[in-house]
Amino acid sequence: MKNINFFTLVFAFTFIGLMAKAQTAEVAIGGDVTQPYKLNATNFAAMKQVTVKVTANDGREHVYSGVSLYDILTQADAIPNKQLRGKSLTKYVLVSAADGYQVVIALPEVDPAFTDKLIILANKEDGEDLAANFGPYRLIVPGDKKPARSAMRVVAIDVLTAKKP
Numbered sequence: 001m002k003n004i005n006f007f008t009l010v011f012a013f014t015f016i017g018l019m020a021k022a023q024t025a026e027v028a029i030g031g032d033v034t035q036p037y038k039l040n041a042t043n044f045a046a047m048k049q050v051t052v053k054v055t056a057n058d059g060r061e062h063v064y065s066g067v068s069l070y071d072i073l074t075q076a077d078a079i080p081n082k083q084l085r086g087k088s089l090t091k092y093v094l095v096s097a098a099d100g101y102q103v104v105i106a107l108p109e110v111d112p113a114f115t116d117k118l119i120i121l122a123n124k125e126d127g128e129d130l131a132a133n134f135g136p137y138r139l140i141v142p143g144d145k146k147p148a149r150s151a152m153r154v155v156a157i158d159v160l161t162a163k164k165p
């Protein structure tokens with residue numbers, strides 16, 4: 001009986017701890033943007049929620065919901081005058097995860113003026129909050145033949161400018 005209580009407590013506190021972590025988790029939106037900000041559970045929920053379908057490594061199609069990467073970036077004023085042209089076309093999005101994993105998305109890949117593809121930062125898979133080892137925020141890149149750019153546990157999104165070495 002004593003043991004059961006102990007393990008129940010450990011489980012309860014681990015669960016509460018993970019829930020609290022999801023609530024306080026932040027994604028830093030920055031780089032060459034004029035309005036850097038921190039995305040958190042509150043301002044994320046206040047943005048327009050969208051849904052995309054993507055086939056995961058298990059071969060199954062999952063429904064992901066969250067906020068479009070375009071909306072997240074325009075909130076930071078990442079696309080001057082919302083017109084992607086000229087020098088702005090050398091900009092790219094570097095997405096960094098808690099485990100050091102990083103992926104790159106070119107800006108035209110997120111701009112609705114260039115593509116109908118909808119890259120999102122998801123907080124839900126099939127209607128449920130992402131599990132702690134996948135989230136709380138995961139990039140979802142529809143259209144890629146494999147989900148390698150769908151970075152899990154995203155902690156930072158930076159808009160940077162490519163330069164000739």
Ligand SMILES: Nc1nc2c(c(=O)[nH]1)N[C@H]1C(S)=C(S)[C@@H](COP(=O)(O)O)O[C@H]1N2
Binds near residue numbers: 098
């Ligand atoms: N943070 C992080 N995200 C990651 C990875 C990783 O190692 N770290 N692996 C990627 C790779 S290579 C694949 S194939 C997919 C696997 O996701 P899935 O199991 O949902 O298909 O996650 C991607 N996202």
Ligand SMILES: [Mo]
Binds near residue numbers: 147148
């Ligand atoms: Mo992979």
